Amino acid sequence: MENQGLRKCLHVVLVPAPLQGHISPMLQLGDVLHSKGFSIIVAHTIFNSPNPSNHPEFIFLPISDNLSDHDTSPGNLLALFKSINKNCEEPLRQSLAHIMHQQELGDRVVCIIYDQIMYFSEAVASHLKLPCMNFRTISASFALAYKEIPRLLAEGYIPRQNSMLQDLVPGLFPLRFTDMPTDIGSLEDVIENMELSINTRNYSAIIWNTVDHLEQTALAQFLQPRPVQLFSVGPLHKMASPSSTSLLEVDTSCISWLDKQAPRSVIYVSIGSLAFMEEKELTEMAWGLASSGQPFLWVVRTGSECDSEWKLLPKGFKETIGERGCIVKWAPQRKVLAHDAVGGFWSHCGWNSTLESLSEGVPMICWPCLGDQKVNARYISHEWKVGQQFEHELERNAIKQAIRGLMVNKEGENTRQNAMDIMEKIRFSVNKEGSSYNSLNGLAEFISSFQLSK
Template structure:
């Protein structure tokens, strides 16, 4: 790819410092790099990515002066991060521009929507910017609706209305809205994230065959082009950007299991449980009589040592039927023939990865966008079932058997296979995601 003679364009990426945000941004970087762009990743010191996983990228760390995210203060953390990072980022960009040669000019800045300080800094330096939204398109519609619902006095809503449907947002209910922490702080962050200001376009890690109607509504609301180019993990070169060390020994264990029999359990990189919930999960898995691969992340139970959190009697009961790891190579796990179901928190990356492999889900959302994702999985795409109750061993056992044994699960597995094939068509030449990527590349080259 060339422009103005031998000039090679550089794209500056600004990922959010969380696993679910970091993955798609680095995948986008790999996609753009394979199409001829140079890539510079400007990141926070907190949860900084591993440069060795992407040797062709340049990495620059911001002195963000941020406190460590505790999992209970996302909104103030994100707001403060944007205050801390704006000036260092602008200086960092200016330095890159001073050092660039004639063959390595910055074409644009692509930033995660929660890192909105990037747009102002890029504007000051007269650089174009593009927003990457790492959630589904339906999440953006839910965010847009929150402003209207609050203005009409429907938010905050009483518990008695939590399961009431929201008009024009089927299948979402009030309880599914991605409202986090104190409402005032949440609305402040939401207003910052929703306003793309002078940015030239929006990229979504989603797929037209999943969210065609949602994308059409968003385009009506937006004055700039939108580019759905997902699933990025399928289009990008196969590299890992996991912040946790993956235990690949589970793949050898999966090789010994029968086709479609294993329930894979992972609540993601930032969810928490208490000891009682963990114990109930453990016995629900045992009592289901299904082989299981369970991710018990260090820190999943705050304040507990990893070796001490599972009951000894549980360890004695699982035998060879269960396998427990601190973190799993999830894409490889979901692609394994032995895996027939996924009990998930329904983060968007996990949801996409499961859909791409045709693996049906038990949806147990924890916070944020996960309620929106879970409702679409269970009510629109119908490739999963909702688990809305507290963690209780009998409920867990029944949910697993519904998915893994009953006719209901078999039907979901068939729909999942059909949806997987539709997604694959979107990424091929002439498919919607492929076409969107071509248009995005044309836009970046035109800057």
């Protein structure tokens, strides 16, 4: 176990899933709970382990995961989740039992907060007679869509013929069948994972990294069939300290490049930590960005090792764009989106990226790749109307038109204004007496009540 010895205080155990989009909000939750006076123990897998030096105030507890190369191979997420839940229950139980045996008078492990993917934590909590809470790093809208898959299967709506994929899903407006999260494995595997991760039984509360005014309707559905405490405490990155939560090395040189650009002129392009572009897609994106006329900051990642991201791009591209483009392997995204020069975000629409963009009033071009991203993209474009969905083949002229349509042309005016309006609502929610501010205080009081009940 790393970090200093345990202090006399209330210890909250966090169990993050070992994916970038899940680790970041869990560490941010730890940061805000630490600011409320709790000691934070981060129980993490060896695979994709966070960097303890970025959070010296936390106690990091590595958990043996015994994952194979097959388990951690790209595109094998459901197998990864299954192996983690099979392998990590006993190591976590033993480690926490040891800590609880050592705790002194006044010290107490009061609860476990676990990512919904890490559902083995519930069995550990039950064995150790600890309360536990389920932390959802996804949108409530996605969780609701995911939860409805068995109903849609039973009623014969899925699987759906290709000719009917554009039909609206009954009871899930504005989602179409093509937006449903059935593309991460076989239907049988998806349903099995859903039943284990979403429909867990004995947690005391659900914590959501979301905002009430964005997802009020979806959140209300999780009060059924049994009432449960809900705490909507997002966007957590707006309330946490700016410590790095990235698993990848960040290139901060792009910030000085942004400083030289005109306000709201830059299109930022990043499709997240899991997806990669193929060579043809890279070429079309490159020339689409070049012909758009807009300055651009582009995160270029491929599945191959390369000492320079420029080597992956078409011949003559660098000379064509000159200083108008900045290309990096990974960017400090929260700083980028908060920068005055950024006026648009070409995004995969992961939930963290969505919240970070909405929080800064940056409208989006939605190009979802996998998992929850299609649901998020549909809400961004058709419910909140702060983005435009890109559903064409990735072709340079369509890319150019999408960028200019969002950032420059009259057709994007309403989208740009809607993004600014939602930004103001989010800022109000995290300020004193806002919904997320109050919910976070309620969560701290709820955790403290576990001490009194023992």
